[in-house]
Amino acid sequence: MKRFVPSSELVVRASRGEIPAISRLITRAEMGLDECRPALAEIYRKAGKAHVIGITGVPGSGKSTLVANLAAQLRRRNKKVAIIAVDPSSPYSGGSILGDRIRMTELASDPGVYIRSMATRGAVGGMARSTLDAVDILDVGGFDTIIIETVGVGQDEVEIAKASHTTVVVSAPGLGDEIQAIKAGMLEIADIHVVSKCDRSDSNKLVVDLKQMLTLGLASKDPKDWLPTVIGVSSYNGTGIDELATEIERHRAASLATGRAHQRELAIASFRLEKTAETLLIERFLKTLEPLRPALASTLCKRERDPYSAANELVSNALPQSIDQTEQAARAWTRRR
Amino acid sequence: MTQPIRVLLAKVGLDGHDRGVRVVARALRDAGMDVIYSGLHRTPEEVVDAAVQEDVDILGVSLLSGVQMTVFPKIFKLLDQKGVDDLIVVAGGVMPDEDVVELKKMGVREVLLQDVPPKTIVETLTRLVDERGAR
Ligand SMILES: Nc1nc2c(ncn2[C@@H]2O[C@H](COP(=O)(O)OP(=O)(O)OP(=O)(O)O)[C@@H](O)[C@H]2O)c(=O)[nH]1
Numbered sequence A: 001m002k003r004f005v006p007s008s009e010l011v012v013r014a015s016r017g018e019i020p021a022i023s024r025l026i027t028r029a030e031m032g033l034d035e036c037r038p039a040l041a042e043i044y045r046k047a048g049k050a051h052v053i054g055i056t057g058v059p060g061s062g063k064s065t066l067v068a069n070l071a072a073q074l075r076r077r078n079k080k081v082a083i084i085a086v087d088p089s090s091p092y093s094g095g096s097i098l099g100d101r102i103r104m105t106e107l108a109s110d111p112g113v114y115i116r117s118m119a120t121r122g123a124v125g126g127m128a129r130s131t132l133d134a135v136d137i138l139d140v141g142g143f144d145t146i147i148i149e150t151v152g153v154g155q156d157e158v159e160i161a162k163a164s165h166t167t168v169v170v171s172a173p174g175l176g177d178e179i180q181a182i183k184a185g186m187l188e189i190a191d192i193h194v195v196s197k198c199d200r201s202d203s204n205k206l207v208v209d210l211k212q213m214l215t216l217g218l219a220s221k222d223p224k225d226w227l228p229t230v231i232g233v234s235s236y237n238g239t240g241i242d243e244l245a246t247e248i249e250r251h252r253a254a255s256l257a258t259g260r261a262h263q264r265e266l267a268i269a270s271f272r273l274e275k276t277a278e279t280l281l282i283e284r285f286l287k288t289l290e291p292l293r294p295a296l297a298s299t300l301c302k303r304e305r306d307p308y309s310a311a312n313e314l315v316s317n318a319l320p321q322s323i324d325q326t327e328q329a330a331r332a333w334t335r336r337r
Numbered sequence B: 001m002t003q004p005i006r007v008l009l010a011k012v013g014l015d016g017h018d019r020g021v022r023v024v025a026r027a028l029r030d031a032g033m034d035v036i037y038s039g040l041h042r043t044p045e046e047v048v049d050a051a052v053q054e055d056v057d058i059l060g061v062s063l064l065s066g067v068q069m070t071v072f073p074k075i076f077k078l079l080d081q082k083g084v085d086d087l088i089v090v091a092g093g094v095m096p097d098e099d100v101v102e103l104k105k106m107g108v109r110e111v112l113l114q115d116v117p118p119k120t121i122v123e124t125l126t127r128l129v130d131e132r133g134a135r
């Protein structure tokens, strides 16, 4: 990329599918500068065509290797595939080693595949703050299938399901207490379950256990609902990759046919709104807090003040209106509609 | 919000040693940078594609096999074709002094030979990004 290309210009180039412009826009989104806000707004209006597939599972379950195989399969089906691989940042240094790309080397030099690594940078939920901006940018850039890989260990990392049209949960044999990991909130979010490393003899038990758990959950399901399936795959010998690609396409088609896709789009939009508001509030709050932090911490430490009242005062200062006024405004706004 | 410095570490050529690169990767992470490692035996084309997709601040190419005088011209040619002019390219590994001089003429910003301590690498990369300014 040439230096200092304005973001508005980058949108024009990204829309033509120019990779350096797409990449730089993602960087600007990550930086969160005001300069790129109008550009990202334009991107958002233009986006919404791509099929977003979320792939999550515990660390080391074989997600990246699977994503590489799946992407290659989707390429054979003439899809243009972008991959966003999210890894956690180190809580100590804030830095990260983004290790997913190295598992995807066989996709290198295919112009129909784009891979971008992202660090969570302290964001909770398994995704980075700008992951969904990146999805939109890649969508506008002409990628029709976008795969997001996140690390998921349970309850706190299920946001991927609120950001993708099809969610795939990967479980692997041999990592110890597999079912426990699945139970911790991951069972509910899966549209498709994958048991990876099916070249290993201990994978079959996991497939059987998972199917059993899903059958137990069946009673509470509407027959019209999507019923998650379990697919055994091996990235080493190719077992199940084709079946997985077909199942993902079947899920997409079924969602579109039944109107569930629209429900999901609404849920994604609503979640996006909430997360963005949360980021704005936190930023504004931290701006107010930072100059006061040392003095307040000191009074708290001496037990002259309690944390609740101090924080409450800060929050009221950070927001233009008191919470009461905000609630009144929200009620008035709802009535008007 | 300031972004951590993004670095792509790439191994080009036939040599199969990446212990050094892995040590550097950890040092950079511990200094607060985001590090992507390409893996062994990458071609200049793959390295440039990865650098562009990842939009890294710094591309660090490490080689021990003596192929630097063919690899770097290719990398710069590919970057030029893609219209990329703000990527900071540094070299690492083992090579003779006269090659270091040639590489710098070509546009390699720093050559960090095998005995350079990680702390110096961190300082050098940070300085290079500071000098480049916003992008
Ligand atoms: N036996 C077997 N091992 C596999 C398979 N797929 C991946 N692995 C191995 O499992 C390990 C983890 O693979 P990754 O693809 O990096 O797993 P991941 O879930 O992306 O890992 P994180 O991103 O670190 O959470 C590696 O050592 C792989 O070689 C498979 O199909 N069979």
Ligand SMILES: [Mg+2]
Pocket (backbone or CB within 6 Å): A063, A064, A065, A099, A100, A149
């Ligand atoms: Mg991975």
